[in-house]
Amino acid sequence: MIDEAIRILTFQAGFNSAVVVAGTAALGLAGGTVGTFLLLRRRALVSDALSHATLPGIAVAFLIGAALGLPGRSLPLLLAGAVASGVLGLLTVQWLVRQTRLTEDSAIGAVLSVFFGLGIVLLSLIQTLELGGQAGLKTFILGQTAAMAQGEAIAIGLLAAGAAATVALLFKELRALAFDPGFAAVQGWPVARLDLALMGLATLVTVIGLQTVGLILVVALLIIPPAAARFWTDRLSVLTIAAAAIGALSGWLGATLSALLPKLPAGAVIVLVAGAIFLVSFLFAPARGLLAVGLRNGRLRLSFAERRALAGLLAGRPVDGPLAWWLGARGFLRDGRLTPRGEVAAKAAERNRRLWDRFLADYPALVPAHANWGVDPIDEVLPGDMVRLLEERALP
Amino acid sequence: MTLSAQEFLQIDFPALLAAVLACAACALVGNFLVLRRQGMMGDAVSHAVLPGIVAGFLIAGTRETMPMMVGALAAAALSGVLIEAVRRLGRLESGAAMGVVFTVMFAAGVVMIEQAAARGVDLDADCVLYGQLETILWLAPTGWGSLLDPAAWAAMPREVVTLAAVFVLCVALVVLFRKELTITTFDPALASTLGIPAGLFHYGVVLLVAATAIAAFEAVGSILVIAMLIAPPAAARLLTDRLGVQLVLSVALGVLAAVAGYGAAAFGPLLLGGEHSLSAAGMIAVASGLILALAALFGPTHGVLGRRRALGRLRGAGAVAAEGRSS
Numbered sequence: 001m002i003d004e005a006i007r008i009l010t011f012q013a014g015f016n017s018a019v020v021v022a023g024t025a026a027l028g029l030a031g032g033t034v035g036t037f038l039l040l041r042r043r044a045l046v047s048d049a050l051s052h053a054t055l056p057g058i059a060v061a062f063l064i065g066a067a068l069g070l071p072g073r074s075l076p077l078l079l080a081g082a083v084a085s086g087v088l089g090l091l092t093v094q095w096l097v098r099q100t101r102l103t104e105d106s107a108i109g110a111v112l113s114v115f116f117g118l119g120i121v122l123l124s125l126i127q128t129l130e131l132g133g134q135a136g137l138k139t140f141i142l143g144q145t146a147a148m149a150q151g152e153a154i155a156i157g158l159l160a161a162g163a164a165a166t167v168a169l170l171f172k173e174l175r176a177l178a179f180d181p182g183f184a185a186v187q188g189w190p191v192a193r194l195d196l197a198l199m200g201l202a203t204l205v206t207v208i209g210l211q212t213v214g215l216i217l218v219v220a221l222l223i224i225p226p227a228a229a230r231f232w233t234d235r236l237s238v239l240t241i242a243a244a245a246i247g248a249l250s251g252w253l254g255a256t257l258s259a260l261l262p263k264l265p266a267g268a269v270i271v272l273v274a275g276a277i278f279l280v281s282f283l284f285a286p287a288r289g290l291l292a293v294g295l296r297n298g299r300l301r302l303s304f305a306e307r308r309a310l311a312g313l314l315a316g317r318p319v320d321g322p323l324a325w326w327l328g329a330r331g332f333l334r335d336g337r338l339t340p341r342g343e344v345a346a347k348a349a350e351r352n353r354r355l356w357d358r359f360l361a362d363y364p365a366l367v368p369a370h371a372n373w374g375v376d377p378i379d380e381v382l383p384g385d386m387v388r389l390l391e392e393r394a395l396p
Numbered sequence: 397m398t399l400s401a402q403e404f405l406q407i408d409f410p411a412l413l414a415a416v417l418a419c420a421a422c423a424l425v426g427n428f429l430v431l432r433r434q435g436m437m438g439d440a441v442s443h444a445v446l447p448g449i450v451a452g453f454l455i456a457g458t459r460e461t462m463p464m465m466v467g468a469l470a471a472a473a474l475s476g477v478l479i480e481a482v483r484r485l486g487r488l489e490s491g492a493a494m495g496v497v498f499t500v501m502f503a504a505g506v507v508m509i510e511q512a513a514a515r516g517v518d519l520d521a522d523c524v525l526y527g528q529l530e531t532i533l534w535l536a537p538t539g540w541g542s543l544l545d546p547a548a549w550a551a552m553p554r555e556v557v558t559l560a561a562v563f564v565l566c567v568a569l570v571v572l573f574r575k576e577l578t579i580t581t582f583d584p585a586l587a588s589t590l591g592i593p594a595g596l597f598h599y600g601v602v603l604l605v606a607a608t609a610i611a612a613f614e615a616v617g618s619i620l621v622i623a624m625l626i627a628p629p630a631a632a633r634l635l636t637d638r639l640g641v642q643l644v645l646s647v648a649l650g651v652l653a654a655v656a657g658y659g660a661a662a663f664g665p666l667l668l669g670g671e672h673s674l675s676a677a678g679m680i681a682v683a684s685g686l687i688l689a690l691a692a693l694f695g696p697t698h699g700v701l702g703r704r705r706a707l708g709r710l711r712g713a714g715a716v717a718a719e720g721r722s723s
Contacts, residue, residue, distance in 0.1 A: 039489075039492055042489055042491065043491075044489070044491045044492045044495050045436055045491040045492075045494065045495055048436075048439070048495065096692060099692070099700045100634055100692050100695075100698060100699075100700065101633070101634070101698055102430075102630050102633065102634070102692075103430075103433045103435070105433055105434065105435035105436045106430045106433075106435040106626055106629075106630045106633075107435075107630075108435065108436060108439075109435040109436055109438060109439055109622060109625070109626035110435075110623070110626045110627045110630055110685065110688055112439065112622065113439075113619055113620075113622035113623035113626065113627070113681055113685075114623055114627060114681050114682060114684065114685030114688070115685075116619050116678075116681070117619055117620065117623055117677070117678040117679070117680070117681025117682050117685070118678065118681070118682050118685070119678070120619065120675045120677065120678030120681075121661070121674050121675050121678035121679050121682060123675070124674045124675035124678065125674055127672075128665070128672035128674075142506060216443070216502065217499055217502065217503055219495060219499060220495070220496075220499035220500070220503070223492055223495035223496055223499065224495075224496050224499065224500070226492075227486075227488055227492050227493075227495075227496050230486075230488065231486065263510050263511075263513075264507055264510050264511075265506055265507070265510060267503070267506075268502075268503035268504075268506040268507045268510075269503075269507065271499050271500060271502075271503035272500065272503050272504060272507065274500075275496070275499075275500035275503065278496055278500075282482070282485075282486055288486075288487070290485055290486075
């Protein structure tokens with residue numbers, strides 16, 4: 001079992017499995033890159049309406065194919081149908097939001113369920129017609145890598161790589177769109193067309209993901225990798241690359257796992273792998289993870305309490321409890337009195353506090369947003385001449 | 397096409413009744429989701445309950461409804477807590493937080509179903525998605541006369557009884573807390589200053605939606621539940637500005653969608669010469685979509701055409717006024 005896993009992970013378990021795993025990893029990569037901009041544009045759930053809306057198109061395309069006498073299910077035709085009805089669903093959401101007073105969440109929910117309902121009706125119609133090849137249609141709902149042929153996997157990989165490359169090419173434009181669409185429009189960027197391009201890329205990723213992940217869960221490929229990557233960084237370029245990496249990793253590990261356990265639907269496995277990566281990022285990522293933020297807040301609180309206590313000791317107010325123990329451990333306090341080292345630290349803290357007080361009172365408009373006022377050493381935050389000016393005013 | 401009274405009462409009547417009750421209950425509570433801009437909450441909850449349903453089924457080992465409903469309610473509450481945790485602690489926008497939580501929980505449910513199937517347990521993702529409206533049978537009636545027979549009514553299938561109870565509960569809660577629901581929906585800040593706990597009502601609404609959705613799943617499936625939570629209230633919102641009217645109207649439109657959709661699915665193919673009926677849950681969702689589309693196009697004041705006409709009239713009045721001033 002372990003040997004088998006390693007062989008699939010390192011692409012040595014036969015050409016077919018290697019192609020499927022690589023194609024799924026490329027799909028995850030594309031989902032991560034495109035999803036990053038959907039997340040920043042706050043349109044993450046629009047793609048949910050899009051993916052559910054593909055079902056009636058798939059069913060209609062199947063009926064057309066059967067009427068034309070095409071053998072079995074013809075994948076390009078089915079996917080063309082998926083694109084057509086997915087785009088129709090997207091346009092309906094936009095029309096409802098722009099033309100009526102319904103909010104976006106209601107429009108998404110209505111389109112998603114009504115289009116999917118229509119798809120179910122058409123599937124039940126196909127069932128009664130007893131046409132050949134209809135068994136494959138249901139795999140679009142929950143996904144299946146086992147059903148993927150080599151050529152299909154290669155096509156998925158190439159299209160996914162193309163989507164990711166398009167994002168890389170349009171990076172500057174999409175960045176302007178994501179952060180300040182109004183400014184981008186004033187600067188002369190074609191904002192409406194860029195939005196269209198972004199939704200087009202989301203459509204592409206959704207449709208090529210239908211077979212592998214299924215239309216209910218394909219939205220996870222667009223949402224989870226960028227949401228997980230968001231905990232690791234505040235920089236857009238790093239965020240995009242991290243989301244791509246997390247998406248690719250989810251696809252790679254998920255496809256491997258589902259090759260090992262062919263009973264499990266591939267889409268669900270890929271989403272669970274992505275969810276596990278999200279959980280680890282949420283808890284332990286150094287930039288915005290829960291643990292890191294908690295530690296940072298704790299450290300800030302401790303340093304604030306320490307400075308207050310030192311200033312109090314200088315003024316003759318005694319300190320007790322855990323804070324006294326902490327000051328003792330730091331070598332600032334012995335037998336309830338400041339040590340020489342403690343006195344130096346206390347005077348520095350007192351000076352820092354007075355200068356900050358003066359600064360906040362005299363120049364409230366100049367206060368920098370990124371500093372912790374009153375705690376950060378003022379010499380490191382403000383320029384030297386300002387500190388000297390404050391010293392003249394604040395210190396006797 | 398021939399349809400005997402007995403056949404209709406045994407097969408179609410209980411299914412239709414279940415659909416009508418489910419649609420009415422969902423449409424009523426859906427109003428508050430639509431007005432609070434939480435339309436996607438219905439979507440998130442109805443995906444996230446899947447692992448709870450499967451777990452309830454596996455732990456109890458029976459197809460009894462109670463353990464599955466308890467599991468579903470627990471999963472719904474868990475998803476609510478997780479979404480809020482990811483949104484607040486992770487500082488993600490609520491759409492993304494919902495997307496992460498409900499897809500992962502749904503995926504977990506799918507994997508649990510497949511694992512159970514491997515051990516020979518018969519459970520199907522399909523019945524959660526599309527429901528099993530067609531399998532609700534009422535064997536008691538023998539003809540139209542049975543509608544007046546209390547003994548026959550007592551043999552009504554359990555799904556219908558559950559849905560009727562849920563509908564009555566929803567109506568009672570909405571009537572009882574009408575004032576509080578109105579004020580916390582439109583102005584939570586004002587509600588707080590008046591001493592009404594807006595946060596409590598927020599969770600109360602989500603919990604009521606979850607309970608209604610879960611009761612309706614078994615009969616009509618999650619897709620129809622999402623459609624019914626959103627489409628009839630959204631259509632009613634386009635037709636009126638008064639909350640009371642909107643509530644009544646949305647229930648009426650939900651019932652209309654249920655009757656029209658069920659009729660089209662069950663009898664449409666027969667009329668057209670087909671032999672099998674179509675998916676009733678899907679068809680009811682389509683009917684509700686058509687109602688919403690009609691309201692969006694032809695609603696008197698908020699419909700697209702109505703607004704265009706009003707705008708045209710305004711322009712005409714403006715032109716007349718300008719002419720009057722210049723002459």
